[in-house]
Amino acid sequence: MIILFRLIKFIIVVSLFVLISATILIGGVYFYFAHDLPSLKSIDDYKQPIVSEVFSDDGTKIGEFWIQRRIPVKYNEIPKLVINAFLASEDARFFEHKGVDIRGIVRAFYENLKAGHIVQGGSTITQQITRSMFLSRERSYKRKIKEAILATRIDRTLSKEEILEIYMNDVFLGNRAYGIKAAAENYFHKDLKDLTLAEATMLAGLTQSPSVDNPLVNPKNAKERQRYVLNRMAELGFISKKEADAAYNEPLTVYVASLDKEFNARYAPYFTEEVRRILLEKYGDKVVYEGGLKIYTTVDLSKNLAAETALRHGLEDLDHRRNGYRGPIGHISEDEIPSFLAEVDREARLEEGVLSIQISATNKEKASTPTSTPLHKNRYWRAVVTGFGEDGTSIKVAVGYTNGVIDKDGYRWAATYIKGRPSSAFSKGDIILVEPTDKEGIFKLAQVPKPQGAIFSLEPKTGFVRAMVGGFDFRLSEFNRATQALRQPGSSFKPIIYAAALDKGYNYSTHILDAPVSYKVGDEIWTPKNYGGGYAGDTTFESDLVYSRNVPTVKIVESIGTHYLTAYARKMGLTNQFYKYLSMALGANSVYLSEMTTAFSTFANYGVLPKPVMIKKVVYSNGKVIEEYTPPPPPMSPEEAFEYAKSVDLKAGELNSALYDANKEWIKKDGLKLSDEEIKILYGRVIPDGYVITPQTAYLMLGLMRGVVERGTGTRVKALGRPVAGKTGTSNDEADTWFIGFVPQLAAGVWVGNDTRTPLGSGEQGGRTAAPIFLEYMKEATKDMPPLDFEKIGGLKPSMLAELSGGSAVYYTGASKPASAAWFGVSRDVRNRGVDFFEEESGF
Template sequence: MSLARVLKYLSLFLLLVLLIASALMGGAYFYVARDLPRVDTLADYRPPVITRVYSDDGTVIAEYSRERRILVPVENLPQQLIDAFVAAEDSQFFRHQGIDFLSIVRAAIRNVQAGGIVQGGSTITQQVAKSLLLTPERKFSRKFKEAILAYRMEQRLSKEGILYLYLNQIYLGHAAYGVQAAAENYFNKDVQELTLAESAMLAGLPQAPSRFSPYRNFAGAKERQRYVLNRMADEGFITPEEARAAFAEELTIHPRVNRHIAGAAYFTEQVRRYLEQNYGEELLYMGGLEVHTSMNLAMQQAAQEAVRDNLREHDKRRGYRGPLRVLPPAEVDAFVQSQAETLGTTPPAVGSLHEAVVRGADERRLRVRLGAWNGTIERGETRWAGNIEVVAADGRPAGNAEGGRTRLPLGSVVEVRVLKINADGSLALALEQEPLAQGALVALDPGTGLVRAMVGGYDFASSQFNRAIQARRLPGSALKPLIYAAALDRGYTPATLILDNPVIYRQRSATGEETEWRPKNYDDKFLGQTSFREALALSRNVVTIKILEDIGLGYVLNYARKLGIESPQPRDLTLALGSGAVTPLELTSAYGVFASGGVRISPSYIVRIKDRDGRILESIDPADFPEGVGPGQRLLGQSPERVISPTTAYLLTNLLESAVQDGTGQRAKALNRPAAGKTGTTNELRDAWFTGYVPQLVAASWVGYDQERTLGRHETGARAALPAWLAFMQEAVKELPVEHFAVPDTIEFRPIDPRTGLLTTEDAEHLRFEAFAPGSAPTRYSMDEEHLRAQDFFRLDLEDLY
C-alpha cells in the first residue's frame, strides 16, 4: 500500500475519531448543561447576611447570623486587596474567558509531581460557580459543570461583577464570609482601611482558612502572606521593594471580634426574641436586618456595673460562705500551672475577677497564687468576711455569716478582684464572692418612653431570665405614690392631715370564721396627726391604708391601670402595702408619667427596623412613613396620652422630692441635683426597691432572691436597692444638664403651718411653703384654729377647714 493511501486512511480515521469525540463531547455538554442552574440568577445575588443591632449612637451592640457576611460593592474595595486575591488565586483573571487551560495543565503537573492534590486549577470564575451554583462534591462531572457555568458567567457578567460575587462570598475562616467580615475579624478594621500587608494576609487564606488562621497559626499565615506578596510582585502589581516592606510590617491580630457588647446582653436578648417572634429565624439569622434601638451604651454599661457591684456589697453584708473548694496538696501545683497557661503572660486587668489559691498568711495579709503571679490580700480587704484564719491543708473550711472567725485551709480556692499591679509584678487583690441574690435595673426617658438601659440580673451567662421585664415581684411601698396621686385627684392636698394610729379590720372567711388584720408601720410606731406629705415621705403604712379606703379600691385600681400597671392587682386594702406583683418596667413606666408631667408613653426599646435593602419595616416615628404605613410595615408604640393633669403630676413629684430630702430615700440626695423617688420594702424584707427620677430620666432598681426569702436584717429598699440606683444615675446624668422639675402655672404656693395644715404668716415659727392645685389651698389661718385636732378614723374634717 502506497504511502499516500496510508496517509489517506489515517486522515480519515483521525477525522472519524475527531467526529466521534466531538459528538461525545457535544452530547455530554448537552446532557450536563440541560440541568445546570441559570447564570442569570447571579445578577440578583442575595446571600445570607448579618442582622445587626445598634445602640442610639450607631454602635453595633449585637450581631445575629449563620454566615457572618457584610456585602461591600467592588468599587469600595481597595485596589491592592483586589490585586492580592487576583495574584494569589487567578493571575489571568482579566484575560481568560472563565477557564484557564494553562493553569489547569500547570496544576495537573504539580499534583502528579506531589503524588496528590496540592494545587487547583480553578479560576476565580469557576470558584464562584462552585460556591453559588453547585454542590461541593469532588467529581469530574462537577468540574465539567463548573467549567460550563464559568464560561456562561463570563458572557453575562462583567469582571467587576464576578469579583463582587467572589470577594463577598468567599469563606476566610472563623465564621467570616467575604473580605469585610474577615477584615473586622482579624484586624478590627473596615476593609477600606487595610494595608498592603493585611490585604496580602487575607488573600492567603482561601486555600486553607483553618490551617493558615492568623489566630491559630500565625507563622503559617505569614508564609502564605509571603507567597501572595511575591505573586503580586511577579505580576507587576507591586515592586519587590514594596513586597519586602509589606512582609516586614508588624501586624496586630486582634482577638476575635465579639459583636455582643459587654453589659448589654439582657437588652439585646430581648431584641433578639422580638425579632425571632415577629420575623422568624430565617430572616433574623440570614436576612440582614438593621435594627436601631433606644439603648444608650454608656448608660447600659453603667447600669450593669451598678447592679453587679450592689449585689456584691449586699452579699458581703450577709457574710462569707467560705472557699469555692479546697485542693488537695498534690493538686495545687497542677491547678496553678493550668491557670498560668490559660491566663498567659499578660497580667490580669485591674478590676477583673479570678480564682486564686491560698498559699499562706500573716497578721497583715493573705498570700495567694493567681496563675503565674503572686498576690496578696490585705486584711482590710477581708474585714467583711470576719477574722480569717489560714489553717493546715487538712483543716475543715468554715465561712461565717455572722462576721466571726473564718477558717481557710491551705489550698483553698477563693474568688479575688485585681486591685492593682505592684511595681515588682505581684498583684494586690481583694477577697470576693459571687452573690446569691439577683437584681434588676431599667431606665427610660420619660419624655419619649425610650428604654435607655435594661439589666435583668447579675450575670446573663448564668441566667438568661430577664427580671426587668419578666419577673413580677411585690413592690411594697414603691406602689404608694400611685395611691397618693389618685388621692390628689380626689381632693387631698400635700397639707391634708391624717391620723396615724392603730386600726383593726375584721372580716369573715369563706368558712364563716372571723379574722382580724392589724396593719402596722415598718418601725412599729404611730406618729398621730401626720400630713399627707410626711406620710408619703416616711412611708407610713396605716395612713396609706386609710387613704385607700377613703378614695375607693376600684378607683385606685383603675388609676393604676391608667398609669401603666397592667399586672393583676389584689382587690383589697393590702394594695396599699404593695401586695400586687409588678415588673420593674411597669413601675418605671408609671413613675415616668409623673416625670413627664402627666403624659403616658408606652416604653419602647426598638426605634427602627430596616430590611437589607433599606426599606423601613418598623419605626416609632410616623415621619418614616410619609406615604402611610404600607404592607409589611408597622408603626411602633402608641401616641402619647395625657392620663393625669400637669398639676397632679407636679404635686406628686414635689411630694417625692420630700421623700428624697427628708424621707426614706435620703441616700439619693448624693446625686446633688433635683430628684424624686420612693423606696419599697415588702414583708419579711423579701423585695427591695427604689424608683426615682430626674426631669430627663426615670429608673427603678430591684433586689431579691429568685426563690423568695428574706434579704436579711435591715435590708430595706433604702439599703439594698437605692445604692444601685444612685450609682447608675451618677454616671447616667453626667452629660445631662441640671434641671429643676417644671412647675405648672396653675400651682399655688402658700405658707402653711405643718402642725395644722392651715395658712400661717410668713414670719411664723412653724412654716412650710406648700404647693396646691388651683383653689385647693386652705383659706383659714392656723392661729385661729389651734383648737382643731385630727379627728378619729383618719383625717380632719375638710368642710370645717376649707
C-alpha cells in the same frame, strides 16, 4: 467517478447526521442540566448573610448579631494588593477566561501531581461562586457540569469586577470570617485597606482549606500556603522575588475571633440583648442575623457603666453584711498552677478580643509573651494564692500572668472569716475571686453575691432608655431582671394608689385612722400591719405616703375599690396580672421594674406617660430605613392643660376617647366593674390629649414623693443634693426591696432581691438596700446636668395644695365616703393572716 461521488455524498450525509445528532445530544444534555439552574442577572441579586451592628447613642459600636460574620465591601474598596493575592492563589487567568479555564485545570493537575498533594484547585473563581451560592459540594460529574454551565452564564451576565466583588465577600476564610473585610478584622484587627503583603497572602492562602490551613490551628500549613501565594505572585509579576521573601519573613500576630455574644458582653450587655429580643420579635431571625442592619439605640454608655457600678457595689455591700465571706472556691496543686494561669490569661484575652499567637518563618508558632494579663475592671477574676507578704498582712495572688497583692483594705470586709492573719485562713494554691483596683497590682478579695438586682433608667420627657442593667453579671446570668422578672413592689406601688385616691376626692389633709383593722377574705380573716408594728392613730393622707403606712393605705384601697385601682394602674402602663384583692395596697401583685419606673416618670412628666424608646433607627444593608422613631406631637404644656381643664363641660360627660380606647381592652380582659362615674374619673375629657392623668394630680404626687425623700422613708437619697422625688418599697418578709425616683431630667428604678424569692434578711428595706444604689447611680448619671427644680404650675399656689384633690376629682360626687369615716373593729381571738394572705390569696 460515480462511485466517488456517492462516497462523498455518503460521507456528507453521515457527517451531517452525526453533527445534527451531536447537536441534539449536546443540546439535550445542556437542557437537562441547565433547565432548572438559578440565575444571577445582576450583582443586586447577590444576597448573602451580613452581620448586623448595634450602636450606642454616641455612635460607639456595642453589639453584633450574626450567623456568618460577613461585612460587605465594594470592589473599588479592595486594595489591588489583596486582589492580586487572591488571583495568584485561585485564578490567575480570571480576566482572560469565560468562566471555565481548561488551561487552569491542566495546570492544577500538573502542579498537584508534582507536589504529591493538592496545592491548586482547578475551579475558577466564577465556578467557586456557583458552588458556594447555588450548588452543593457533592463530588459528581452532574454537579461539575452544572457548575461549568452556570459559571459561563454568570461570566456573560456580570462584569469581571462584579464577579470578584461577590467572591471577595462570599469566601469563607476560617476564624468565623466570611469575606475578606471580616477576615482582616478577625485575624489582624485591621481595616482591609491597612493589610500588609504578608497579611494579605496569609489570608489568600486559606481559600482551599480554611480549617486545616488556619494559622491559629496549624501555623506550619498556613506558612506553606502563604509561601505558595507569594511565589505565584512573583511568577505572575505582581511582586518581586525580594518582596516575596520579605513578606514571608515578616512576623505576624494573628488574633482569635470572638463570638457575637462575647463582643456584646463588653459594653451594655443587658441592653443589647433586649434590643436583640425586640428586633427578633418584630422581624424574625433572618432579618436580624443576616440582614446587615445598622441599629441605632438610646443607651448612654457612661450612664450604663454608672448603673453597673452602683448595682455591683450595692449587691456587694449587702452580701458582705448578710453573708460574710464564704471561703475559697477551689484549691490546686503547685503542678497545676501554670495551666490554671494560662487558662485565666486565655479567658481574659478572649474577652478583650486580644487572644493571639505570633507566627514567623523561623518560629512557626509562638504564644504571645505572657508578661501580664489584660484585666477588665468592674469584673471578678479567678486568682491563685501564691503566698503572703513578709509582714503577713497581705495575700500574694496571680491572676493569669499578672501578679499582685490583696492588702488589708482589700480583705477587711472578710474579717469574720479571716480572724487574724490571712495565712491562717488561706493556703498557697487556693483559688479565690479578686477584683482589680485603680492601683496597679492591688486587688480586692471578692465573691459573687447571693442576692441579685436590676436598674432601669430613662428620660421622662423623651422616653429614651439611658441605662439598663438586668443582674450582677451578664456572663453569669443573662436573665434580665429589669424587663423580665415579675417581683412584688411592696410599698413602691403606693404612689399609684395615692394618685388614684386623689382623683377620687382625697387630698393631703384627709384624715385616716391608723388603727387595727381586719377584713374577711373567704373563710379567713386578714389583719394588715404596719412595717415594724405599731399604729399612729389619727393621720393625714400626706403623712401616710411619706412614712409608708400600710394600714391607712389598705383603708384607702378599700374605699376607692380594687377594680378602679386596677384600671388606674393599667393606664399608668402596668401590664402584669392583677389579683383584685385588698393586698394590692401592700404591693402583693408582681410587676416589672421597667414598667414601674416608666409609670413613675408620668409624675415627673406632669401626667404624660412616656413610651420607653430603646431603638432610634434601623437601617437595612441597602440603606433603606425600615424603622425610625418619630416623637409624638407634643401635648399641651402642663400650664395650658391646667387652664384647659377649667373649660371642659363636665355635664356633657365626654371622655378622652384616645385614652379610653387604649384601655378598653384591659377593662374587658381584667373583667373590671367600673361605674359611669369611675369611667369619667379615669378617662374623662379633663385629661388632655397625650396625658393619662391630669397635671394637677401629677403635681400633687410630686409634692408627696418629694416628702418621702425629704423627711420620710427615702431620706438617704437627700444626699443627691438636688430636687428629687421617689418612693421606697419592701415586700413581705424583705424578699424584695425597691427604690424608684427621679429628678426632672432622669428617672431610675432599682430592685434588689434573691432569685429564689427568699428573704434578704431582717431590716433590709428599700430605704436601706435599694436607695443607696439609686443614690450612687444618680450622682454619677446627673453630674453634668444642672440641678433643676420641678416646674411649678402657676394656677396651683402652695396655700391651695393641702385641700386640693386630683384634677379628675371634678367628676367625683362623693357618693362613697373616704376611709377616714370608717372604723373597723378587731376581735382579740382572730388569728393574724397578714403573711398567709399574700401566699394563699394572691398566688405568691
